[in-house]
Amino acid sequence: MLQNKMKRVLIPKQFLFRLTFLNIMVITAFIGLSSWAIYNTACLLADGLVSMNNQKQAQFEATLFQYLWIFSISTIIIGSLTHFYLTKRLIHPLRELIDSTKKMKLGEYPAPIQVKQEGEIAELINHFNDLVKQIEGNEQHREKLVSDLSHEFRTPLSNLNGYLRALQNGVIKGDEKLYESLYLESKRLVHLVEQMEQLKEWDHVSTQTFSEKMPVNINNLVEQSVEIFRLALEEANINVHVEVEAKVIMVNRGAITQVISNLIDNAIRYYDGTGLITIKGGSHQTEYELSVTGPGRPISQDDQKRIFERLYRIDHSRSRELGGSGLGLAISKEIIEHHHGTIGMNTVGNVHTFWFKLPWGVGLNRE
Numbered sequence: 001m002l003q004n005k006m007k008r009v010l011i012p013k014q015f016l017f018r019l020t021f022l023n024i025m026v027i028t029a030f031i032g033l034s035s036w037a038i039y040n041t042a043c044l045l046a047d048g049l050v051s052m053n054n055q056k057q058a059q060f061e062a063t064l065f066q067y068l069w070i071f072s073i074s075t076i077i078i079g080s081l082t083h084f085y086l087t088k089r090l091i092h093p094l095r096e097l098i099d100s101t102k103k104m105k106l107g108e109y110p111a112p113i114q115v116k117q118e119g120e121i122a123e124l125i126n127h128f129n130d131l132v133k134q135i136e137g138n139e140q141h142r143e144k145l146v147s148d149l150s151h152e153f154r155t156p157l158s159n160l161n162g163y164l165r166a167l168q169n170g171v172i173k174g175d176e177k178l179y180e181s182l183y184l185e186s187k188r189l190v191h192l193v194e195q196m197e198q199l200k201e202w203d204h205v206s207t208q209t210f211s212e213k214m215p216v217n218i219n220n221l222v223e224q225s226v227e228i229f230r231l232a233l234e235e236a237n238i239n240v241h242v243e244v245e246a247k248v249i250m251v252n253r254g255a256i257t258q259v260i261s262n263l264i265d266n267a268i269r270y271y272d273g274t275g276l277i278t279i280k281g282g283s284h285q286t287e288y289e290l291s292v293t294g295p296g297r298p299i300s301q302d303d304q305k306r307i308f309e310r311l312y313r314i315d316h317s318r319s320r321e322l323g324g325s326g327l328g329l330a331i332s333k334e335i336i337e338h339h340h341g342t343i344g345m346n347t348v349g350n351v352h353t354f355w356f357k358l359p360w361g362v363g364l365n366r367e
Contacts, residue, residue: 023087024080031072093125100128109136156185216253218288219246222279225260232268233277244281247288249360255335256358259343260290262328263354267294273350283360287341291355298350307345308333332356 093115100110112129115122163182166172222244233240267277273295281290299307308329336343336356343356 023083024076027079027083028076031075090121093121097125097128100132104132104135109139153189156189159185160189213250213252215248216251216256217246217248218251218256218281218290219244221253221257221260222281222290225257225264226279228261229264229268236268236271238268238271238277240277240279242279244279244290245283247281247283247360249288249358251339251358252335256339259332259335259356260292262332263292263356266328266354267292267296267352270296272296275351284357286359287357288360289355289357291353293351293353295350296352299347299352304345304347308343329354 093113096113100113103110109132112132113125115125160182163172163178167174172178222242226240226242264277264279271277271294275295277292277294279290279292281288283289333343336358339358341356341358343354345355346353
C-alpha cells in the first residue's frame with residue numbers, strides 16, 4: 001500500500017525534475033552563448049572607441065566578465081525557479097489524473113478532478129471526468145438491471161418449483177386450474193426472456209442510422225399494424241378508431257412500422273377505463289404527425305419526463321404482470337430521432353396521447 005502511494009507521488013516528481021533539468025540546460029546554453037557574444041562585442045567596441053592601455057583594458061574586461069557572470073547565474077537561478085513553479089502548477093492536474101486512473105484500475109470511481117486552467121490539459125481532464133461519470137452510471141444501471149431481472153425471474157421460478165415439488169410429493173393433485181396457473185407462470189418466464197432479447201435489440205437499434213429509406217404511404221403502415229393487433233383488440237374488447245391522412249414520406253419502412261406497433265401495443269397493454277383507442281395522422285407544414293390516444297392510469301409529471309428512458313417503468317408490479325419491459329418507448333424514441341423527427345406524449349387526466357413527427361419536406365433525405 002505504502003509502496004503504491006510512493007509510486008503515485010514519485011512518477012510526477014521524476015517527470016517534473018527531468019523537465020526542470022532539461023530547461024536549466026537549455027537556459028544555461030543560451031545565456032552562456034549570449035554572454036560570450038556580449039562580452040566579445042563589448043570588448044571590441046571599447047577597444048575601438050576608447051584608447052586604453054593594457055592595464056585598463058584588462059580591468060575593463062575583468063569587470064565586464066564579472067558582471068556578465070553574475071547576470072548569467074542570477075538569470076539561470078531565477079528562470080529555473082520560475083520554470084519549476086509554473087511547471088509544477090501545470091502538471092498538478094496530471095498528477096491527479098494519474099491517481100484517478102489508478103483508482104479506476106482498482107475498481108473505484110474517483111471524484112471529479114477540479115481544474116481551473118484552460119487549454120488541452122483542461123480539455124483532457126474534463127473528458128476524463130465525463131468518462132468516469134458515464135462509466136459509473138453504466139455500472140449502476142447494470143447492477144439495477146441484474147437486480148431487476150433476478151427479482152423477476154425468482155418469483156415465477158419459485159412458484160413453479162413449489163408446485164412441481166408438491167405434485168411430486170403428492171401433497172396436491174393436478175387439475176385444470178392448477179395447470180393453467182403453471183402455464184401462466186411459464187409464460188411469464190418466456191416474457192422475461194423476450195425482454196432480454198429486446199435489450200439486445202435496443203442496443204442494436206441505438207447503433208443504426210436507418211439510411212435505407214424509401215417512399216412509403218404512412219396510412220398503409222398504420223393499417224398493417226392495426227391488423228396485426230386485431231385479435232388482441234377483440235380479446236380485450238377494445239374498439240379502435242383510425243383517422244390517418246394518406247401521405248407518402250421517406251422513411252425506413254421496418255423501423256417506422258416497429259414504432260407504430262410499439263405505440264399501439266403500449267395503448268392496449270396499459271388500457272384502463274372505457275373509450276376508444278384513437279389513431280390519428282396528418283400533415284403539418286413540413287412534418288407528418290401520427291398519434292395514438294387511449295385511456296389508462298394517471299401518469300405523474302415525473303413519470304412523464306422519464307417515460308421514454310430505457311428500462312423505465314411507471315408501475316413495476318403492474319408491468320411485471322403484463323410483461324412490460326420498459327424498452328418499447330425507448331426503442332421508438334431512438335428510431336424517430338435517427339429519422340430526424342421528434343416524439344413525445346400529452347396527457348389529460350387518464351387519457352394519454354403518444355405522438356411522433358417525421359419530416360417529409362425540406363431536408364428529408366439528410367442523414
